[in-house]
Amino acid sequence: QSVLTQPPSASGTPGQRVTISCSGSNSNIGNNYVYWFQQLPGTAPKLLIHRNDQRPSGVPDRFSGSKSGTSASLAINGLRSEDEADYFCSTWDDSLSGLYVFGTGTKVTVL
Amino acid sequence: QVQLLESGPRLVRVSETLSLTCTVSDVSINNNYWNWIRQPAGRGLEWIGRIYSTGSTNYNPSLKSRVTMSIDTFRNQFYVTLNSVTAADTAVYYCARAFRDYGDAFDIWGQGTMVTVSP
Numbered sequence: 001q002s003v004l005t006q007p008p009s010a011s012g013t014p015g016q017r018v019t020i021s022c023s024g025s026n027s028n029i030g031n032n033y034v035y036w037f038q039q040l041p042g043t044a045p046k047l048l049i050h051r052n053d054q055r056p057s058g059v060p061d062r063f064s065g066s067k068s069g070t071s072a073s074l075a076i077n078g079l080r081s082e083d084e085a086d087y088f089c090s091t092w093d094d095s096l097s098g099l100y101v102f103g104t105g106t107k108v109t110v111l
Numbered sequence: 112q113v114q115l116l117e118s119g120p121r122l123v124r125v126s127e128t129l130s131l132t133c134t135v136s137d138v139s140i141n142n143n144y145w146n147w148i149r150q151p152a153g154r155g156l157e158w159i160g161r162i163y164s165t166g167s168t169n170y171n172p173s174l175k176s177r178v179t180m181s182i183d184t185f186r187n188q189f190y191v192t193l194n195s196v197t198a199a200d201t202a203v204y205y206c207a208r209a210f211r212d213y214g215d216a217f218d219i220w221g222q223g224t225m226v227t228v229s230p
Contacts, residue, residue, distance in 0.1 A: 002155055035214075042220055090217075097172060099169070
């Protein structure tokens with residue numbers, strides 16, 4: 001059972017802005033870095049955002065991350081057809097002996 | 112270019128042990144955490160655990176009683192075993208690097224290997 005809550009779906013037309021939320025708690029998002037991943041069908045997840053709002057080299061600047069308190073968000077500006085994928089947030093959780101946790105996932109559809 | 116490649120049996124019988132290897136290419140296995148993550152079909156991601164080059168490990172508490180990870184720095188490989196498997200362990204298994212410079216984000220992933228647990 002995921003401890004990070006995401007909306008199951010989001011959609012937009014090409015060129016629009018889409019935002020995905022990720023809700024957690026003090027033991028995870030509130031106290032640790034948030035990461036975002038994109039997963040295309042049949043492929044491994046790809047890192048989009050690290051350390052809350054940093055993009056690895058090669059990730060378009062259309063993707064941006066933010067964090068406030070125990071929640072985080074991923075924004076996709078200028079939505080493109082190739083952005084249709086599943087998106088997951090993730091972070092470290094300090095509870096018990098510590099573990100990485102993932103969000104429930106959001107399916108982004110480009111209309 | 113850094114690459115990770117999972118290998119191991121695709122089919123495991125119920126109650127037996129699942130064993131996978133991750134081979135790391137083009138980067139030293141030293142100085143980062145190396146992770147196993149799984150994903151049942153059509154579902155979300157679950158972190159299994161991680162191992163450092165020294166052999167230090169952290170496991171998901173929900174799997175801790177059944178998981179063992181090890182590492183071979185000379186072969187540039189790390190491993191996972193999961194014992195007493197059930198159908199619930201059927202999933203795509205990924206290995207991934209937690210990159211220190213990215214705040215321990217999973218920046219490189221293997222392609223994944225589908226493991227089916229059968230009766």
